[in-house]
Amino acid sequence: FVGDTGYQFLLSLNPLINFFRRRFGLGYWSLSAYVKQRVKDAVSFIGKFEAAVVKYAQRYRVEAVLCGHIHSVSIREFGEVSYYNCGDWVETCSALVEHFDGRIEIVCKPGAGTLVPNARSAPVAGPFA
Incomplete structure (x- = not known):
């Protein structure tokens, strides 16, 4: 629920952000897509960290x-x-x-x-x- 609400809020900011980007001659950019990717990257990092720690623990039988x-x-x-x-x-x-x-x-x-x-x-x- 919180994630969805936050994502919807970021989506609502995209038109305003891109209005100003166009004024400065910049192309389209999606804040919501950027944040979503960063969250996915963080979740992926945590998963890889946990897997590496557990693999190490299994190797040494802890x-x-x-x-x-x-x-x-x-x-x-x-x-x-x-x-x-x-x-x-x-x-x-x-x-x-x-x-x-x-x-x-x-x-x-x-x-x-x-x-x-x-x-x-x-x-x-x-x-x-």
Whole structure:
């Protein structure tokens, strides 16, 4: 829903952008197509990153990998390998927590949970609360 709404908004900007481009003697350019391609590139990068990490983990027979820094929070199973990515505290306000029983869960700052699927809000200590 959000993606579709954003895409429709970008489509609505195309005529205005191209009006000004014509005024400056430039050809047609689609903002919506540009953004759509960039999103596809980002999704492709994340998929390739996850596949490479899991392949490496399988080669060395590890049960799980914990990654971060690509701003894509995730807990997934790839065959016998558990993949954990903590996301980031800047855009998604997400983190991973390990419970005393060994479960690992995605949590996010209260009020930011709608940005991260399958996450729950957790109390945050410190200056960010």
